[in-house]
Amino acid sequence: GAGVSQSPRYKVAKRGQDVALRCDPISGHVSLFWYQQALGQGPEFLTYFQNEAQLDKSGLPSDRFFAERPEGSVSTLKIQRTQQEDSAVYLCASSKGQSGAYEQYFGPGTRLTVT
């Protein structure tokens, strides 16, 4: 079956522009996570949704970052007034259940480059 998909796969933004990154989780998956992966680093947690509720946004680096999942399926990560330090791969993952016992399936990521 289809896995987690993300779009666009690559995004180049000029400093100061707003960007929106989309995640389509596996159908029926309750949990959705966003991670940020800088070059040469492991992914770092940004935020977590359980259905449409954003239960944890402790990893969002600044108030320029905003995520939503209004209908409990597709999620969008928005970055306003992008800065060069926002350049990274943004990964989305989904899992079937609400607890940490369920495997997280990752999408291919969106590579954001801010020039």
Added chain:
Amino acid sequence: GESVGLHLPTLSVQEGDNSIINCAYSNSASDYFIWYKQESGKGPQFIIDIRSNMDKRQGQRVTVLLNKTVKHLSLQIAATQPGDSAVYFCAENSGGTSYGKLTFGQGTILTVHP
């Protein structure tokens, strides 16, 4: 292609050798650990997991060992193949949450030579 590994530990092995990748984790309260494989341009792919009430778990060609005393995790890959070449990350559920917030380790680049 992307240059992911400028700052990551590396391990080079010959095809058919066994590989051991190590990871130190930080939170003694972590109760769930996962190994992921990440190929260039792709997201992390689940390999194997282990809970803190176990010290060893085996999968197909892979074994994970957990030493809680020294907070150390290892991944053993038997009969390593060129297709195993990738970056390997350990991750721990250390957020004190019920929903699986993961903290990833630094990663190790595995290169398998035919």
